[in-house]
Amino acid sequence: AQSVTQLDSHVSVSEGTPVLLRCNYSSSYSPSLFWYVQHPNKGLQLLLKYTSAATLVKGINGFEAEFKKSETSFHLTKPSAHMSDAAEYFCAFSGGYNKLIFGAGTRLAVHP
């Protein structure tokens, strides 16, 4: 079965320090993978997506993610956290025709 697992339900960082949000996937074929961000009372916004082109994917707001087939991972990183990055982040897997299968989410807290 295809699935994504977000390894941390909560991550807390200081402003200006690096962010790492972990995602592992399970798939029998080469997947399309996504990261979405959800701010309180807002819709989900696409940060970036991997669709079998370059393994290092750059997204909006300074985020990037690296697809590692050997580790079945697609971790999200940012070199320096901003207060505005505090939100819920979801890793997702495309199950065909863009039907997305989401992880449980990681809540990112950024403190001064």
Next chain:
Amino acid sequence: GAGVSQTPSNKVTEKGKYVELRCDPISGHTALYWYRQSLGQGPEFLIYFQGTGAADDSGLPNDRFFAVRPEGSVSTLKIQRTERGDSAVYLCASSDLRVGGTGELFFGEGSRLTVL
């Protein structure tokens, strides 16, 4: 409109009542999706429309849930005999799956349903 619009933004109802949630997708988007997001969980797929037809309804939890998209644009999610466990945020998304389209899903802000 510029984005996916969902109404109502909040709905409080009593157990056993009937509820309709509406989604107005981005103009021209052929694909429309409904998801349900329970507290502390990621969105869970419910149903996918390509045009007017439900191409995949495998995520609907039971026969109390039904969705329509009669003209290939606006969609309505219908829940009969609501139960407390139906309380969640119902998200709608649309996508342009035509040749040349990006295929990206654009989400609305959701309809928060509370069943008392």
